Amino acid sequence: MKASQKKIVVNQMKTEFRAISENERLARTLVCALLAPLDVTVDELADVRCAVSEAVTNSIVHGYGGGCADRTVYILTTLYADRSVKIVIRDRGVGIADVDAAMEPLFTTDKSGERSGMGFAIMKTFMDSVRVRSTPGLGTTVELKKTFAPLAAQETAEDVQTQTLFAEERAQEAFV
């Protein structure tokens, strides 16, 4: 617990928008835009994009019963100095009575066969941790966390390239 309190926050974004399905794209795009300066890999960014989309869709579809123009979805995104991110997605919707059951892969309330019930399973796979707190009648909060790979690997590759270039130049000089 102490470790997380010591974490240095480098950036933070508070977002709130109407609980309508058009905003699913907006939500995932905004969160990913905040991550851009971290220079994360394409795959890592796609992981976050998908997880945010799942959580926001859950809020709109389940929390607010398919969308509600006068209700709001809240997202708090925090970037830390250790290249990690915490995304808290909150709604004041109907809530989930049995969170554990809802988080089971393939669990769905849908009867039409048009929904997969894979939302939470995808969030768990793509993020390092997923925490859900919910009170029926009051709403649901989903907390997603992920630590990105250090830039070192990328820098090393560049270093090698530069070193090779220098070595070639030196070899040429020696030749002349």
Added chain:
Amino acid sequence: MHTQLQDDAMRTPNVQSEYASGVLTLTVSGDIDHHCAASLRTSVDREIYYYRPKLVLLHLGDVTFMDSAGLGFFMGRYQLCKTLGCAFRLVDPPERVMRILSLSGMDRKLTVEKVYRGEKRSTGPSAAEGIKTEEERI
């Protein structure tokens, strides 16, 4: 026969449809999320009901984003095709889409065709008969 199906103003995924001798080829481009899935469903189902094909090929090569709503969308179309007695296949899913398909085990339930190093590979229930049908088409 080549038709461009333009969806509502929200520049949501675009479906291109091509029909020839019992095979309906639908090419989806753009994002497949919960919001976009609704209009996508309407467009795709309209084409399936109109042509009543023997085989539906859903090309996914130009899909830029997909979440679990896409899985639901595939499942629904698979069920519809099954009811109408036609085969349903996913073609050329991008790596991210494939990851979600395999995560849910749907790559084993549905037939997925992927061109890998110039060689066509299929997974899923009708993987073996897949090549046969391709030959029949020609």
